[in-house]
Amino acid sequence: MASHRCRKDPCGFICLILTYLSVIYADYVIIQYVLIPFWFSFHGVVFNLILVLLLACHFKAVFSDPGMVPLPEAAIDFSDLRSQSSRNNDRGSCEGWTLCNRCETYRPPRAHHCRVCQRCVRRMDHHCPWINNCVGELNQKYFIQFLFYTGLSSLYCIALVVVTWVWRFRGERERGGESETAASKHFIIAHYIILLAESILFGVFVMVIFYDQLVSIISDETPIEQVRNRLMKDKGASRPHPRKPTLALLREVFGRGSMLCWLLPLHSSPPMAGGIIYSALPDYDV
Ligand SMILES: [Zn+2]
Ligand SMILES: [Zn+2]
Numbered sequence: 001m002a003s004h005r006c007r008k009d010p011c012g013f014i015c016l017i018l019t020y021l022s023v024i025y026a027d028y029v030i031i032q033y034v035l036i037p038f039w040f041s042f043h044g045v046v047f048n049l050i051l052v053l054l055l056a057c058h059f060k061a062v063f064s065d066p067g068m069v070p071l072p073e074a075a076i077d078f079s080d081l082r083s084q085s086s087r088n089n090d091r092g093s094c095e096g097w098t099l100c101n102r103c104e105t106y107r108p109p110r111a112h113h114c115r116v117c118q119r120c121v122r123r124m125d126h127h128c129p130w131i132n133n134c135v136g137e138l139n140q141k142y143f144i145q146f147l148f149y150t151g152l153s154s155l156y157c158i159a160l161v162v163v164t165w166v167w168r169f170r171g172e173r174e175r176g177g178e179s180e181t182a183a184s185k186h187f188i189i190a191h192y193i194i195l196l197a198e199s200i201l202f203g204v205f206v207m208v209i210f211y212d213q214l215v216s217i218i219s220d221e222t223p224i225e226q227v228r229n230r231l232m233k234d235k236g237a238s239r240p241h242p243r244k245p246t247l248a249l250l251r252e253v254f255g256r257g258s259m260l261c262w263l264l265p266l267h268s269s270p271p272m273a274g275g276i277i278y279s280a281l282p283d284y285d286v
Contacts, residue, residue, distance in 0.1 A: 009116050012132030019058065019130060022198055026157055027051055029195045033188050034164045047156055054149035057265045058131065061143045066136030067122035069100075069107045110137075112224050125213070125222045140213070141254050142265050147210040154203030161192050161199075217253050218246050 027048065035044045096109030100120045103113065112124040114134045123137040135143045168188075216222055220243075221229060255261060255268020 009129070009132060012116070012129045015129040016062070016132050022202065023051060023055065026153070026195060026198065029191045030157065030160060033191050034160050043156075043160060047153070047160070050149055050153045050156060053263075053265070054146060054153055057142050057145040057149055060265045061131040061135075061139050061146050062133055064133075064139040064142060066124070066134040066140075067111075067138040068117070068134075068136075069103065069105060069111050069120040069122060071103060071119075072105050110222070110225070112222075123222060124224060125216065126224075140217075141262075141268065144210065144213050144253070145263065145265055147206045147213065148263075150206045151203055151210060154199040154206070157195055157199040158203070161196055165189075165192055217249055220244060220249055 030047055031044065035041075035047075097106050098109075098111070099105075100107050100111075100113050102118070103120050105120070107113075107120040108122060110123045111120045113120045114124060114127050116127045117134050121134045121136040123140075125135040125140060125143075127134050128143065131139075131143060131146070133139065212223075216226075219226075250262075255266075257268055261268065
């Protein structure tokens with residue numbers, strides 16, 4: 001399983017802990033110092049609903065199989081192929097299938113090897129330490145949903161903190177005095193500043209990645225493929241590839257169901273009609 005292998009990555013483990021601590025801290029400050037003093041019960045429900053969806057999408061992105069190419073049950077003898085094309089082992093393909101020397105298996109078109117997971121992943125986008133897993137064909141939807149809800153909750157936090165801050169201290173001025181001690185006032189302001197910094201930092205970060213993900217889907221090129229295609233273009237060896245409609249490309253990632261389901265971390269139909277069958281290797285003569 002992907003998640004079992006990736007849990008060994010210390011960077012991924014630290015990022016997971018940091019993610020959960022950031023969510024818990026944001027909820028604590030919003031409930032304790034923003035909503036309760038002003039009885040914004042509606043915002044409390046909406047904010048916590050967004051956090052529940054954020055955590056559910058994160059959980060699915062972390063623990064779902066990103067689309068790992070299964071390893072063969074028996075070792076395959078690649079010696080002939082290696083001797084024939086030791087340099088072109090990533091390109092010596094038959095209908096787009098390639099050979100991975102590290103996994104010692106055949107992989108379908110658009111699959112790439114992840115050095116952290118030590119496995120090939122179908123339509124691999126990148127390895128993300130924040131989910132301690134690869135982003136690939138089967139979990140990209142959950143990853144993008146996680147980015148969306150993180151961005152949304154960050155914006156919500158910023159708006160709630162700024163409005164409460166202004167309201168709180170304008171009210172004090174109108175009442176003509178301080179309702180709290182200086183120490184507690186400074187303590188609350190410190191929480192507001194930390195939460196604002198956290199929200200701006202994570203908000204900007206996830207929005208940039210969210211944008212990149214959408215561009216990568218719409219252009220039908222993962223970042224790995226973008227680099228490879230650019231290199232091939234420079235060498236004059238690029239092949240034009242048929243352009244699919246944008247909606248079809250989005251449905252490949254988010255599923256064929258209602259667009260409302262695109263916002264929920266629900267399992268959707270396989271992105272490719274009929275999926276890829278791995279029970280048999282391609283018809284290679286090895
Ligand atoms: Zn591999
Ligand atoms: Zn990986």
